[in-house]
Amino acid sequence: MTATAPHFGPSPSVPPMRRPLSVAALLAALVTMVAGLLLGGAAPASAHAALTGSDPQDGAVVATAPKEITLTFSEQVAMGDGSIRVLDPGGKRADTGAAPRDLQSGSTVKYGVTLHSGLPDGTYTVAWQAVSADSHPVSGAFTFSIGAPSETTVALPSDEAGGGLVGALYGIARYAAYAGFIVLAGGAAFVLACWQRGAGARPLQRLVVRSWLTLTAATLAMLLLRSPYTGSGKLADAFDLDGLKAVLDTKPGAALVSRLLLLGAAALFIAVLFGAYAKREDEREKKDLTFGLAIGGAVIAAGIAGTWALAEHASTGIQPGIAMPVDVLHLLAVAAWLGGLAALLVALYRTPDIGATAVRRFSRIAFGSVLVLTATGLYQSWRQVGSWSALTGTGYGQLLLVKVGLVAVLVGVAWISRRWTARLAEVPTEAGTAVDPQMDADASAEVESEPADESEDPSRAAQLARQKAAVATATKKRIRDADPERSGLRRSVLAEVGVAVALLAVTTVLTSTEPGRTEEEAARASTGASAPATEGPVTLSLPFDTGGRNGKGTVRMEIDPGRTGANGLHLWIDGPDGQPMDVPEVKLAFTLKSKDIGPLPVLPDRLTEGHWTASGIQIPMAGDWKVAVTVRTSDIDQTTIGKNMKIG
Numbered sequence: 001m002t003a004t005a006p007h008f009g010p011s012p013s014v015p016p017m018r019r020p021l022s023v024a025a026l027l028a029a030l031v032t033m034v035a036g037l038l039l040g041g042a043a044p045a046s047a048h049a050a051l052t053g054s055d056p057q058d059g060a061v062v063a064t065a066p067k068e069i070t071l072t073f074s075e076q077v078a079m080g081d082g083s084i085r086v087l088d089p090g091g092k093r094a095d096t097g098a099a100p101r102d103l104q105s106g107s108t109v110k111y112g113v114t115l116h117s118g119l120p121d122g123t124y125t126v127a128w129q130a131v132s133a134d135s136h137p138v139s140g141a142f143t144f145s146i147g148a149p150s151e152t153t154v155a156l157p158s159d160e161a162g163g164g165l166v167g168a169l170y171g172i173a174r175y176a177a178y179a180g181f182i183v184l185a186g187g188a189a190f191v192l193a194c195w196q197r198g199a200g201a202r203p204l205q206r207l208v209v210r211s212w213l214t215l216t217a218a219t220l221a222m223l224l225l226r227s228p229y230t231g232s233g234k235l236a237d238a239f240d241l242d243g244l245k246a247v248l249d250t251k252p253g254a255a256l257v258s259r260l261l262l263l264g265a266a267a268l269f270i271a272v273l274f275g276a277y278a279k280r281e282d283e284r285e286k287k288d289l290t291f292g293l294a295i296g297g298a299v300i301a302a303g304i305a306g307t308w309a310l311a312e313h314a315s316t317g318i319q320p321g322i323a324m325p326v327d328v329l330h331l332l333a334v335a336a337w338l339g340g341l342a343a344l345l346v347a348l349y350r351t352p353d354i355g356a357t358a359v360r361r362f363s364r365i366a367f368g369s370v371l372v373l374t375a376t377g378l379y380q381s382w383r384q385v386g387s388w389s390a391l392t393g394t395g396y397g398q399l400l401l402v403k404v405g406l407v408a409v410l411v412g413v414a415w416i417s418r419r420w421t422a423r424l425a426e427v428p429t430e431a432g433t434a435v436d437p438q439m440d441a442d443a444s445a446e447v448e449s450e451p452a453d454e455s456e457d458p459s460r461a462a463q464l465a466r467q468k469a470a471v472a473t474a475t476k477k478r479i480r481d482a483d484p485e486r487s488g489l490r491r492s493v494l495a496e497v498g499v500a501v502a503l504l505a506v507t508t509v510l511t512s513t514e515p516g517r518t519e520e521e522a523a524r525a526s527t528g529a530s531a532p533a534t535e536g537p538v539t540l541s542l543p544f545d546t547g548g549r550n551g552k553g554t555v556r557m558e559i560d561p562g563r564t565g566a567n568g569l570h571l572w573i574d575g576p577d578g579q580p581m582d583v584p585e586v587k588l589a590f591t592l593k594s595k596d597i598g599p600l601p602v603l604p605d606r607l608t609e610g611h612w613t614a615s616g617i618q619i620p621m622a623g624d625w626k627v628a629v630t631v632r633t634s635d636i637d638q639t640t641i642g643k644n645m646k647i648g
Contacts (some may be wrong), residue, residue, distance in 0.1 A: 049077045077132055078130060080246075085126070089122040173221040184339070185339055201350075224239065259304055309323075326379055329372060333369040337370065377407075539558050586604065587630050598625075626644050
């Protein structure tokens, strides 16, 4: 920041209105550098829905050709034609080419494709691609063999969905959309809540209008890139009308179109704010118009923020009904703080009129925004991470720690800014110790020495009036720039904006990273989450939630002796308070996927309150068995929970 210090003082050789361009150049360079490091160097978007199982399994060797291939996912996905392709050793399609069939049952997300009959022995490749419920593309591939493994001409794809040039452009557009919204909403809020005279300041007008243009262009780019981003990965397909039509039928496509419609309303809001509102002189009328603009602007801003909540992390996972409004509130608080900060920086550098009152008002708004961000951020962290191990052991958790660190730095710099704000004083426009009064006197004298007879030369008189106004504005600005408190505040706010740019980049990457909770759950599912083999009875504990009233509890199960052959079963259901809990119905099913055995149903008998038993349960062979327990707590509320156990 010391390199810009000479710009605060008067310099005859440098016109005053050109000096702030160095700040804009610095910010542009900072944005480019951080975006390049965090977006360009980042890996393709991680999977948000994970493949948790398949039949046949990866690497399996089956004796006879299966009739179909099924894939199981950790959460909802969208499938289209060709989303699952099965290729024989020669690279030809082994499936019928029909769209994947939805085989969902209860909470299990499963899709399957039918294979041709009479498939020869050899190694087959299954390649799949889908779109997870939070709008990000996911893909993968695995192999299985019929009869015995063989050579294959099919190479497993190494590129993940959402990568390459299209992925990089989509990531840049996502970053630009976030930045555009934050500055648009925060800049307008700064004018209405902190400095209403700023509605007539051209630098603030340009800032808000350019942020609207940035958000609009980024949204259009994301809409066009959506089809190749989730599909072929080819940039030329961005202008494929059939692909665009398919995008419009999806939840992310609807969110982007809704955002464009809301941006039309935002354009009208901007026109009124910087038009009729800026020119309004009557205080009473201006007060009424301020209230109307505040209500309308808040509705538009909340609606635009809701387009992110509708299509990304908040709309999936646990508690989406709470997470979506919390996400909107979080984004609005970010805009009020960081967007207002950008507007304050422009006002401090480019306008001579802003004073301590406006800065103090923004300081209070920023403090309230930090409180809202803390509360909503804690909830979002719990929802997306879920455990301490995920906080340090997953990419999402590690990025979240970086974000928390940047927020802490930003709050520290903001505290310094608050100290400068407290010391900021209104400097009279008639005097100043850091400027050369003789230079201003000479300039004024030069202007006033010109003929002032307006009747003889009206155009010359108008020119003299403009010159006098320019001299007065430049003098006032130099006097204000000479205030050391103002200069200190400007440097502090500039540092805040620099940290905010980095924080926004990390947040953008975070939105395209698999949540820690999902990553850990997928890892447990892929490894089977098996209970360890033990001597004697096998015991399991499975929490459940049917979603209805009194629908939460825990199933405890004991299978004795836990070996092949006949087994006895004892099952207990406990409520949240640990007391026995009766339910209308409970049933079980045992499945050994590796041998295609099951499900083997078991209907236990009620013994006492919260206690069910069954005897003579036949386990035909040793292996990693999955037990699925269905619990019904009312006529309409039931759930199925499962876990793997080692038998034999």
